[in-house]
Amino acid sequence: MMNQRPGILRTIASGLVGGVAFVTGLFLTFAQFGGAGEGETGLLYDPDTQSAKLIAVWKEIEPLPFTIENPAPILGGYVVFAVCFAFLYRSVSPAWPAGLRHRIPRLAAIIWLLGAFFEFQGPVNLFHQPPRPLLVALTFWAVSATITAAAISAVAEAGAGSRRAAAASAIGAGQG
Template identity: 30%
Template structure:
């Protein structure tokens, strides 16, 4: 069954970003925790912002609000995907990976440059690790969005 492509895109994007958030929690705060937040290599300023300075990040103080806003952003990501879907590869997985690459180039690169590197003094090797983690996170998001959109909302 096919549904309205914009509604499908919004729902797919929200689900996609939900899985991206789960993936980022595992990568950044489980797999990479010791290197990114516990090592002497890391900037003291970044560690203080994440764990000590008030107000603490919203994802720590109000996870419900953080997730609600993330889902709205995900819906927008889904809408952008629907808008550019015809410009992406026809294959669902390839289109999801291509969209993940677009998200990485337009979102992760700027964020990592602007906040961790520019504002918090994160060292380049740790920035590189985070950018690698972001490749995985946005690839998950892109593939989930593409899979759901192609299955339920794309052209027949």
């Protein structure tokens, strides 16, 4: 039997939960360990390992990034992205093997690629970010992508076994 897609409401719910997970993952990595806040250095803003240009853009040149001065619109945008990821999941998951252990890594890889693309285009290309903080940032993106994928997949798949059983019963009843 084919894998079934989650319904629209479950997809939206999984995206909202995924958005909260994404924001939480970014906070736990970039903010707590990366030193993204005002006056913080952390793993990403150490002048000994990070480009002066990137530090200046994130810490010194006014206006500072929205994520520091007015984070609500950016955090809301992250939730919207997560809802989009949930709809992507809804569209491709039936082609993936069943089970969270197969689906979470696939969705996490897709989400991680967004972060990796951002790092390549912004910090590496524009600000000449060196390899060490790049690897730290890519690791942070991997953590956030994985917990987001786990949240989206778990909510989207909640009750999937009972939906499959109901579909099998309906198919079986039609053949009898």
